[in-house]
Amino acid sequence: MxxxxxxxxxxxxxxxxxxxxxxxxxxxxxxxxxxxxxxxxxxxxxxxxxxxxxxxxxxxxxxxxxxxxxxxxxxxxxxxxxxxxxxxxxxxxxxxxxxxxxxxxxxxxxxxxxxxxxxxxxxxxxxxxxxxxxxxxxxxxxxxxxxxxxxxxxxxxxxxxxxxxxxxxxxxxxxxxxxxxxxxxxxxxxxxxxxxxxxxxxxxxIGEAADPEASRRIRELLRAQPEIDSVEALLTMKTGLDSTLVAARVDLVPGLDSERVEEIAVRIKRSIVRTVPEAEQVFLDITERGSPEAREAWESPAATRERGEA
The missing domain is CATH 1.20.1510.10 (Cation efflux protein transmembrane domain)
Known part of the structure; x- marks a missing residue:
């Protein structure tokens, strides 16, 4: 140059x-x-x-x-x-x-x-x-x-x-x-x-979302996990040419203990990185279906908007 x-x-x-x-x-x-x-x-x-x-x-x-x-x-x-x-x-x-x-x-x-x-x-x-x-x-x-x-x-x-x-x-x-x-x-x-x-x-x-194809692969991966009951929200943002921030709010099936939840979270994060290598930062907000936190997440404006876009 x-x-x-x-x-x-x-x-x-x-x-x-x-x-x-x-x-x-x-x-x-x-x-x-x-x-x-x-x-x-x-x-x-x-x-x-x-x-x-x-x-x-x-x-x-x-x-x-x-x-x-x-x-x-x-x-x-x-x-x-x-x-x-x-x-x-x-x-x-x-x-x-x-x-x-x-x-x-x-x-x-x-x-x-x-x-x-x-x-x-x-x-x-x-x-x-x-x-x-x-x-x-x-x-x-x-x-x-x-x-x-x-x-x-x-x-x-x-x-x-x-x-x-x-x-x-x-x-x-x-x-x-x-x-x-x-x-x-x-x-x-x-x-x-x-x-x-x-x-x-x-x-x-100003914070452009990841490519639609990358978001689609992440969403499909989350929905394919047997422990996830539903994907309430998925937000992405490019933080660089080859780096993306991923934030997801998911509901787990009932009856999982805290240690099991932690193992699931680690496994899901690693799977997301393998599926979308540019996902350098992955954040999961995990709740259990039927809990107060889950109901609050479900009724939030962001989750409502996400369900509408889906």
Missing amino acids: LVALAANLVIAAAKAVGGLAASSPALLSEAAHSVADSVNEVFLLAALRRSRRPADRRHPFGYGKERFFWALLAAVGIFVMGGCFSFYQGVEALRNGGGEHGRSGYVAGLVVLGVALLAEGGSLLRALHQVRAQGDTGKALRDPALRTVIAEDGTAVVGVTLAIAGMALHMITGRVEWEAGASLAIGALLVYVAFRLGRDARDQL
Whole structure:
């Protein structure tokens, strides 16, 4: 990732110099896009490093959600530095008009964009190859860092293509509206990508439930236990990329002594971890059918809601 960061900075500098030399709004928009990508890669490096810290007293469930926090900052960076600046360049070009400052400046700018297209396309292919190499594509794409990299590379390829088209049409027709339109299109693309990445990060930060398939397997495992009379509630929450908190309220069949209940609880927790390896934290609230605690649990709003969802 450090190599990609260095390459992005070089590309951003080349785009900025070319954009200023040719007074090209599309090329300047792409320069802002590359700067945003560079800042985001710094955020992702911080996410990878900080999210691997072990749990401690202040954070007993670990630091897995750090990935989602830095992914949210990356989305904000794409929106502000990329999307808003591109909109500004497009609007200014439409308001003030203008033309290329020398054909050579535009030719140099198109060469810079061509090199950038090859670099961004190669980076996108590497990222997609990494996803395929992991086997489970769905699980790989749940990684906010990898998802952000793919989104950045994909939008970079589309953005550079739009900028090339806008600059080429500007050169051919002499009308700046083509470049202004390209800048506005780049801005719209970046705002959309930022919105999608930010929404996903928000869902994870506020406590998204585990995948429905994982919840289904846990529920089926609990219902299959002969000592469990009913599953009153099952709550899950992702605490990191590969970690999930599981909390279940179950009623046991009558007549079990305390030692037997403890053995059952330990066995069930181990079975849940074997069934769903990412379930790092498992909490069981066990009551006996017909007891006051069971009646209170059954009548609680959470249990009522859970029964309705089931």
